[in-house]
Amino acid sequence: MLSDFPYPIPEHGSEPYWAACNDRRLVMQRCDACRKFRWQPTPLCTFCADENFTWATLSGRGKISTWTVVTHPVHPAAIDRVPYVVVEVELDEQTGLRMLSNLVDVNPAAIKADARVAVTFTEHQSGQMLPVFRLTDV
Amino acid sequence: MDSISDQACIVGIGHTEYSKDSGRSELKLACEAIGAAIEDAGLSPADIDGITKYTMDNNDAVDISRSLGIPHLRFFSEVAYGGGGGPLGTILLAAMAVVTGQANAVVAFRAMNERSGRGTSRFGQASTAAGAAGTASYAAPYGLFSPAQMVALAAQRHMHLYGTESKHFAEIALACRHHANLNPDATMYGRPMTLEDHQNSRMISTPLRLLDCCLETDGGAAVIVTKADRAQDLRQPPVYIASGGLGGGPWNHRFMVRDIESPATEATIIAERLFPDAGITHADIDVLFIYDHFTPLVLMALEEFGFCKRGEGKDFVGGGRLRWPDGELPLNTSGGNLSEGYIHGMQNTIEAVRQLRGTARCQVADTKHAFVSAGNAVPTSAMILRGAR
Numbered sequence: 001m002l003s004d005f006p007y008p009i010p011e012h013g014s015e016p017y018w019a020a021c022n023d024r025r026l027v028m029q030r031c032d033a034c035r036k037f038r039w040q041p042t043p044l045c046t047f048c049a050d051e052n053f054t055w056a057t058l059s060g061r062g063k064i065s066t067w068t069v070v071t072h073p074v075h076p077a078a079i080d081r082v083p084y085v086v087v088e089v090e091l092d093e094q095t096g097l098r099m100l101s102n103l104v105d106v107n108p109a110a111i112k113a114d115a116r117v118a119v120t121f122t123e124h125q126s127g128q129m130l131p132v133f134r135l136t137d138v
Numbered sequence: 139m140d141s142i143s144d145q146a147c148i149v150g151i152g153h154t155e156y157s158k159d160s161g162r163s164e165l166k167l168a169c170e171a172i173g174a175a176i177e178d179a180g181l182s183p184a185d186i187d188g189i190t191k192y193t194m195d196n197n198d199a200v201d202i203s204r205s206l207g208i209p210h211l212r213f214f215s216e217v218a219y220g221g222g223g224g225p226l227g228t229i230l231l232a233a234m235a236v237v238t239g240q241a242n243a244v245v246a247f248r249a250m251n252e253r254s255g256r257g258t259s260r261f262g263q264a265s266t267a268a269g270a271a272g273t274a275s276y277a278a279p280y281g282l283f284s285p286a287q288m289v290a291l292a293a294q295r296h297m298h299l300y301g302t303e304s305k306h307f308a309e310i311a312l313a314c315r316h317h318a319n320l321n322p323d324a325t326m327y328g329r330p331m332t333l334e335d336h337q338n339s340r341m342i343s344t345p346l347r348l349l350d351c352c353l354e355t356d357g358g359a360a361v362i363v364t365k366a367d368r369a370q371d372l373r374q375p376p377v378y379i380a381s382g383g384l385g386g387g388p389w390n391h392r393f394m395v396r397d398i399e400s401p402a403t404e405a406t407i408i409a410e411r412l413f414p415d416a417g418i419t420h421a422d423i424d425v426l427f428i429y430d431h432f433t434p435l436v437l438m439a440l441e442e443f444g445f446c447k448r449g450e451g452k453d454f455v456g457g458g459r460l461r462w463p464d465g466e467l468p469l470n471t472s473g474g475n476l477s478e479g480y481i482h483g484m485q486n487t488i489e490a491v492r493q494l495r496g497t498a499r500c501q502v503a504d505t506k507h508a509f510v511s512a513g514n515a516v517p518t519s520a521m522i523l524r525g526a527r
Contacts, residue, residue: 006267008275040276066298066395068290069344074283075264086282086343088291088395100394102280108344113298126269130279 005077007126014041016055021129024121028097030056037091039099060119060131062091065098069108083108089117089133102132110135141415144524146233147369147376149243150179150362151488156325156479159254160356168197168249169205171358176206179362180373181243186362188213188235188244190228192220192482195248196257213241217384222431222513223404224248225483226521230382232363242364248484249358260354261285277394286351286432289515290343292396293434297345299399300449304345306456307433308336310469311349311476313460314430318473320462320500325353326477350433352475359484361491377494380507380524381415383408386517396515398438404518405442405511413444416522418507420445423522425493425502426460426467427486427510430474439514462500471500483512487521494525 010018017040020027028037033050037058044051067087073079087103090096103111104122117133124130152174154160154167176183183206189199190213199214213235217227225248232244250258264283269275282288296302315331318324331349339349369376385407388400396403413419428439437451445467446454460469472478472489479485490508492498511520 005281006265006270006274006278008279009269009271011271011275014275040273066291066295068287068294068346069341070281070287071344072286072340072342074262074287075281076266078264078281081281084281086280086287086291088295098395100277100280100282113295124279128279132280 003077004125005075007124007128013043017041018128020055020057021121021131024129026058026060026119026131027055028058029053037094037097039097058091058093061136062089062117064088064103064111064113064115064117065090066113067103067111085111087117087133103135104132105134141381142233142237142379143381143415143417144378145237145366146363146379147366148229148361148379148491148523149364149369149372149374149376150175150181151360151491152176152178153359153481153485153488154357156323156355156357156481156485157253158356160251160256164196164249164251164257165201165205167251167356167358168202168247168360171249171360172202172206172245172247175245175360175362178374181362183207184209186243186245187211188232188241190215190217190231190244190246192216192224192228192248193218194221194224195250197249213244217519219517220482221516222429222482223516223518225429225487225512225519226382226510227384227512227519229361229363229379229487229521230384230519233379233382236363236365242368244363245360246363247358247360248482250482251356252480253354253356256356262354273394282394286346287343288394289432289435290346292398292438292515293345295398296434296438300452302437302452304337304347305333306452307350307437308333309455309460310430310433310436311336313469314474314476316461317468317471317500318477321472321478324473324478325355326473346432346434352431353477353480355480357479357481359481359488361484361487375495375526377491378524378526380418380522381412382519382521383412384517384519403442403514404516405439405514408518408520409443412520412522416507416524418522423467423507423509424505425471425490425508426469427490427508428469429483429486429511429513430470430476431513433476435514439511442514443509443511443520462502468500468502471498471502486510490523494523
């Protein structure tokens with residue numbers, strides 16, 4: 001019986017992302033040419049196709065663009081976790097810069113679009129730290 | 139040649155029964171459906187020289203040709219994202235093959251034991267691998283696995299932006315169920331649904347309820363395509379491919395969440411050429427076959443293929459518009475993926491052909507044009523079919 005969801009397998013191109021999570025930092029590639037951030041990691045800038053980038057640390061602050069409260073478990077580890085919240089967060093650094101995560105420590109009925117959130121980190125059973133989000137007051 | 143408009147026809151259709159456990163192999167299902175389509179066309183296996191399939195289909199073209207006695211294969215190909223994006227894509231490949239002379243008669247098919255899991259894993263279930271790679275590595279660790287969960291995120295965004303409600307999604311499920319109850323071959327025949335049934339159905343992943351989700355089915359479905367001039371003397375009245383297209387647009391995070399605000403989506407990209415190529419407008423469409431994997435995506439497809447404006451889907455689907463016989467634009471008249479059977483959309487195309495032949499159970503009067511789409515939220519395909527009458 002699997003007691004946790006699958007762990008992320010770092011790959012060529014995504015190792016720095018997951019390594020930074022283990023230092024409790026949310027990083028993304030920032031294009032050296034057009035200065036835009038992107039998520040998930042890609043070999044070329046998805047805006048201007050430049051291949052040069054720098055791993056930049058983000059504030060981890062943003063707002064909820066959408067979410068779902070999962071109530072029907074489709075994975076063995078979900079059985080004891082439902083209901084849980086999958087969230088898409090738009091980060092403050094850039095309009096349209098959205099990432100997937102969980103919203104934790106929340107009453108599902110209290111979730112609203114555009115609510116403010118901040119990143120925190122939770123440890124997967126594998127030892128890998130995962131960026132997740134909490135509601136904030138401002 | 140600017141487009142293939144009216145140069146190829148669907149001349150045969152065939153399918154197996156739709157069940158929860160077929161009790162036979164996926165190869166057997168494919169051969170039964172294809173055999174029925176060949177028979178319907180009045181052809182023999184020796185007349186078939188091409189096979190197009192969904193990339194997700196486990197059947198091998200050579201296994202099928204050997205089993206059915208197809209002596210010469212001159213064309214075989216697969217359409218990507220099929221999957222839900224496949225049904226019209228496979229037919230478009232077939233049409234292109236016959237119009238360009240690469241083949242004479244091509245079969246497009248889908249066969250799977252998706253519900254029983256005999257050969258195909260159920261799509262709604264998560265892999266139990268300990269680790270996730272690629273795009274899934276940014277979703278699976280958070281418990282985001284199933285198409286329903288991913289669609290739920292897009293549906294919630296649509297509700298936020300446009301004020302769409304669950305009862306609007308229900309209209310699509312209700313229309314399909316209404317038609318299934320007039321179709322004895324449908325899985326949900328004899329099981330009517332009310333709005334209350336929909337609203338009381340189990341929540342899967344908010345805002346998606348059980349009755350917003352399509353069936354899971356074992357079965358097979360196939361169509362035969364040939365060139366228009368060859369189609370004239372066959373057993374059935376030909377159904378012309380007035381236009382067809384594939385389209386892919388930008389998404390957030392590949393397929394995990396649709397970017398529903400994107401000006402260009404898979405549907406808008408296809409629609410741009412589909413209607414001009416067919417030489418008609420939306421007002422000329424008599425019957426709709428929108429791929430119905432999840433009700434919110436049908437509502438979004440109606441908007442993005444241009445049957446109404448973005449955000450107006452909630453009003454468009456109301457008032458019984460989608461229901462035969464009184465609605466002005468009946469949807470999925472044999473019950474669709476939601477209530478007839480889930481053969482990855484191929485069964486919707488079969489019903490569109492029946493409508494244009496004039497042999498459907500819920501026959502729309504004087505049908506000339508059917509709009510048929512494959513599954514959105516992945517790169518997809520669509521066609522306008524034109525009747526000979």
